[in-house]
Amino acid sequence: MAPADPVPIETAHEDMILELGLNKQHDAQLDYYGKRLATCSSDRTVKVFDIVDGEAQRGAGQTLKGHTGPVWQVAWAHPKYGHILASCSYDGKVLIWKEQQPASSGWAKIKEHSLHAASVNSVSWAPHELGAILACASSDGKISVLSFKTEPSVKRFASAGCDNLVKIWGFNEETQTWAEEDVLEGHTDWVRDVAWAPNIGLPRSYIATASQDKTVLVWTKDSPTAPWVKTALDPTSIAPSGAPPAAAGKFPDVVWRVSWSLAGNILAVSCGDGKVTLWKENLKGVWDSSEVLFLNSNSYRNSSSPPTSLDEEAPAEEYSWYEIAEYWITFYHDEPSHFAIPSKLPAPPSPLSSHDISLPRCQLNIWVDASTSWGIGVIVDKHWAAWKLESSWHSMTASPNISWLETLAIELAIYVAINCFDVSSAELQVHGDNLDVLNTFAGSRCKNTARKDAVRRVHLALDDAHAVLSPIFVRSENNLADPISRGIQGPEDWRLQCSFALPPAFADCLQQV
Missing domain, CATH: 2.130.10.10 (YVTN repeat-like/Quinoprotein amine dehydrogenase)
Known part of the structure; x- marks a missing residue:
């Protein structure tokens, strides 16, 4: 084989570069x-x-x-x-x-x-x-x-939830406690899944997160002291021909699950449109999709939660991790064999049971308002419900005023949240424009018997659901539920049909619309 011709290289050095050899010192x-x-x-x-x-x-x-x-x-x-x-x-x-x-x-x-x-x-x-x-x-x-030398191995895990955040937790061997190490901010809606890539001896760490905001972020960390750097996957290059244009970095639907291959070099992304895409990082640090898998033709755009198993309609593989207080947990260790967890567990991971990890509660935003001219309006996580007053409402209590009606609005909102959403261990942030009523639910004294009964019913329902109520005051002009309380209905697709029975104390004076 004839030797190839030498290729000249313009290095732009401002001084000499010598051939490597005896007594030649440039390289x-x-x-x-x-x-x-x-x-x-x-x-x-x-x-x-x-x-x-x-x-x-x-x-x-x-x-x-x-x-x-x-x-x-x-x-x-x-x-x-x-x-x-x-x-x-x-x-x-x-x-x-x-x-x-x-x-x-x-x-x-x-x-x-x-x-x-x-x-x-x-x-x-x-x-x-x-x-x-x-x-x-x-x-x-x-x-x-x-x-x-590398840093001593540390047990870590990542958590993510409806506060739009991803948190990294580390275990302190001396104190035998878990502590928050990092908070990763990048999503604008619930983070539905988090997955830590298996470590096979490489110096970098990878975490993938999937969100309700239709994005997938890959977080990388080069060393124990380096910051986490985020990269958004861009699915626009794999969109089918004729599909409506999507925003850069946005998947067609909610992204429910992300999962790494055993070698940690391929990322599977499960989207609500019934497809799974496979992604791999190239030498330039850019993530490309290598394959698109069509699981079915059904979409989960109208689903409030992902399916719990892989069946003929499921857009993703069966859950690999337990959901704890609406937080999806994944474990990491730089030597996986020392902290291995099977893909399907018969019970929640035991390390959590012996340590006190104060994960923040999931937050559910609720807006309430009432008007004596029409009725009650409630918004829970963008969905709405409304009840119109019957003419007999004045006779239902000794003091049928706006404060009593605003109290019923909060009670109805709590029933809606509990019956239509998973609020276990959640914080229900109730926004209203009646400060006196909000203070009553926060613990202030109230002389009105009907209102006190409503507050008592609410707290009993919250205790059963293991949820808490956080009243938040807003001005009337900023109350999102105000138009609905005046008979102006929201989008039909976002209407909530509530099947729970109203308490006898006011069942005859309200009619859901």
Whole structure:
């Protein structure tokens, strides 16, 4: 085979680069896969180029500045430790560089080794089987050895819920307690699922989250001290022809589940339109969909909750995790065998039973209002219900005033929430414009017997549902339920049909519309 012609590379160094050889001290090195080229020069810089089709990309090199003298040599670490590069210089320093994520963020200096008193002329990594060990030879007649160790393994898990947040929890071995470590903000609606990618020895951590806002975010963390960086999957490239245009980063429907492959390199996304898409990160740090699976033709756009098993109508695989207080939990450990959890559990994971983890309650927004001219309006999580007053309402109590009617509005709203939604362990945030009535539910004294009876009925119902009520005052002009209480109905698709029986105390004076 005839040797290939040499390919000239324009490095843009401002000083000479010599061929690597005896007594030649400037360097050029390809990485493990031959996809990156690192060069160094007397101009005190290191440059990194992407190699495409055997050629370095002109103008695409990244310049790493940190040395104050000529840079003699560069050396790539094994890729199992990440994209890491070492450089040594006449200034007596060894610098360790690491590519940040996403790749467009460039390179950062993560370690400066300045033990030597003279020029450091050569650096070399040990075989990767021995660990991340770097030998450094200097003109001061000494050789130093750097050994990079990972942080001690920590048990962690991620939680997500209807507060639109993802939280990272870590276990403290000394105190034997779980504590919140990070809060990840990025979704604008309920986070329906969270999945931590299996760790197979790579230095990065991946978490995927699926949300009611029709988005999937992939969170990455390069080191224990690095921040979490989010990337949104963009399904617009896999939209079928003729489909209506969707907003960038938005799936066609609610995303119910995300699940990683055993190797942690492929992410399955289950959407309410009955499809599962498979995603994989390319070398540029961009997530591409490799396959679309059509499970069925049914859609779950009108479902208030996902199915609980994989059957002929289910858009996703059977749940892999238990739902605890509306929070989906996934566990992580940098050595999975030490903290393994099967895909189907006969009972909730035992570690949670012995530790007090104060997960925030799920919040359900409720708006209530009443008018003596028409009736009662209620909005629960964008859905609405209304009751019109019968002419006999004046005779139902000794003091049939607006405060009594506003009290009944809150009572009806609580019944609607309990009967139409899963409010177990939830916080029901009731918005109203009658401060006196709200204070009554918050514990203020009330002399009116009918109102006190209504408050008592509400608290009994909340206790049975393991829910709590949080009154929130709003001005009348900002009360979303005001139009409905005056007979102006909301969208028909959002109307709630309530089947519960009204208490005898006011059953004859209200009629649901």
